[in-house]
Amino acid sequence: MLRSVTARIARRVAVPTTTIPANRRSFSSPVPTRDPAELDRITTLSNGLRVATEAIPGHFAAVGVYIDAGSRYETERLCGCSHLVDRLAFKSTSSRSSDNMLEALESLGGSVSCASSRESIMYQSAVFNKDVATMAGLLAETIRDPLITDLEVSQQLETAAYEIQEIWVKPQLILPEVLHSAAYMGNTLGNPLVCPEDRLDKINKSLIDEYRRLFFRPDRMVFALAGVEHDTAVKLAEKLFGDMKPSPAPSSTTPPGILSKIPFVNHPPGDTIDVKKPAHFTGGVITLPHSSLPTHLPLFTQMYVAFEGLPIGDPDVYALATLQTLLGGGGSFSAGGPGKGMYSRLYTNVLNQYQWIESAVAFSHAYSDSGIFGIAASCHPSAASALPNVILKELAYTFQRSGIYSLSKDEVQRAKNQLKSSLLMNLESKMVVLEDLGRQVQTQGRNVTAVEMGREIDKLTVEDVRRVAERVLTGKVRNMGAGTGKAAIVVQADNDQVASMGDLQQRVKAHGLGRY
Structure with missing residues (x-):
């Protein structure tokens, strides 16, 4: 159900990628000029969460949450956490066990996945139109209210250890990772997407919780829906995410558009992380x-x-x-x-x-x-x-x-x-x-x-x-x-x-x- 690290890297490197995101409308028929804001259908909630929709007709709809997190933002202390957060999706929450979560997802008959990248952690699903609210609720539950038990972390660390060995014997999977390390040596996009083997014994529940508190904030999230009317999507977002607290305001001395400093949790006062540090291509x-x-x-x-x-x-x-x-x-x-x-x-x-x-x-x-x-x-x-x-x-x-x-x-x-x-x-x-x-x-x-x-x-x-x-x-x-x-x-x-x-x-x- 959940894509492994191997699967998601393979998807990216198996065929040449394009620098242009996939599009949504045919070129064959003319489209009248419209205001970009009307085309985008984006609403920002009071806590900063953005709701984006594309009302495509059909029997199925797709629902996803995109979080501005990932390996480029990891410090030495947090290295490898994005990989494990990905693997811990759709496990136990405060209201249901891991088995109950799996049963709930399977009962909807759709598809669901979680994947981490260098700049995003993506929770995505596709279901029948009638089940959109239910699936969105499950996404919100695993994002906002996971238990993340010690046993779950231990199990996923074992899985990660196996994945790391599997990746290293396949050049088409590991060499793009090494290339990023060569391109951005010691900074941002050069941080490893796959948890380094020597970090496996250093990651635990408390570190995962710290990572989540740092990045899982509404102003760093996009709630996207394809095949759902915009007004319906906004009401759903308000219900599921409207009460989340936004990130602390950036420091008054932070240059706008360059750095956004967020305080660490359980660290000395004034300790911060630069979550918008520009990527420096070293070669x-x-x-x-x-x-x-x-x-x-x-x-x-x-x-x-x-x-x-x-x-x-x-x-x-x-x-x-x-x-x-x-x-x-x-x-x-x-x-x-x-x-x-x-x-x-x-x-x-x-x-x-x-x-x-x-x-x-x-x-x-x-x-x-x-x-x-x-x-x-x-x-x-x-x-x-x-x-x-x-x-x-x-x-x-x-x-x-x-x-x-x-x-x-x-x-x-x-x-x-x-x-x-x-x-x-x-x-x-x-x-x-x-x-x-x-x-x-x-x-x-x-x-x-x-x-x-x-x-x-x-x-x-x-x-x-x-x-x-x-x-x-x-x-x-x-x-x-x-x-x-x-x-x-x-x-x-x-x-x-x-x-x-x-x-x-x-x-x-x-x-x-x-x-x-």
Whole structure:
């Protein structure tokens, strides 16, 4: 019922992610111009909780609560708590046992999940329309009134220990985590999403309770509903969350829009946590050996190369998403073959040209104030020394202004069409619509419609995509955290293979990438 850490990470890295949230309306029919506030349908309660709705017709509705918490806000003391809070969802409360909670959820016949990310803890569900109030009540109960017994914490710590071992033997799951550590060394988005193994014996009920008191506040929550009328949703939110107390007011000396200081619970007076500290992209290189745990999977040399990308609210996010689609990629098993139509650059220029490369895929992660953009690749260990050059050339080609590798109008148009198609296909799931609604309101304060996004994508030119490629890949991004402009690189291989790659930062610089 609840997604494991393995499952939720796999969902994020199994296919290239896009920096644009999924949309909700078809591009095929014109939509009259309306006030953005009317489109968003957002109401803020007196305690700061935001209620966001999308009244989509149908037999099912989706309900979720999105909390502004997650691993980026964790201090050294709280490290790993987001992972455990996720796992402790839908257990016992003051009014029902864990078994009774499970029975109540199963009786509704829908789906329910809880997942933690770097910037959010998400409680989500889908049920028949008639059961919306009941399911919302169960969400409110597990969020506001969990018992979190010592036994429950102990059981979830055991589960987490198993998950950690499982993740470390699968490069596609653990290397994106290591990449974030290289990109944001020692700060915010570089904090581990998965609880570190050495933290398992330090997390207990009192620490979980402290984490919840710090972050589970109404002004840090979005109550989102897809398929429910707005007025009905507001009344439901007032009933379930209206009596919650908001966070203490920020310090009068706190710069607006940068830091929001919240006092710790049970700590000395004046002890605070900066819950809005900007993400500082440091860049750096991390090399690690293959896992020593037994596995049936073949051992390839793995390499991730990334640069600071764009936050979700940046106007160039549409061009960057188009660039990611244009690069595309995947595994060698699907490369080539008649009729497959795989025209992305990483297929045509890399996977179809170099038999020793096992996979190559462009990826993008977008956050509220920063992002990561790059390519993940793997190859036969004997060819490790040649892999960096192939990948770095493909990145440099994207902003080349002349020659056979410069961007063409046809491939940019193909990528734009593919991006719009992918966005709209995602909207066939109300759970996707729900998460899009909740996360956009949480990060941007409003929900951007598919019509708006489609217009922005349609306006893009070859020069726009080329300009954004140069902006990101040459370290010209200037986000709030004032990143260094250097590349973040992760390599998993034996020592001799790592040595054969040479100085990776110098190789990045030699290709005209990054800012050095």
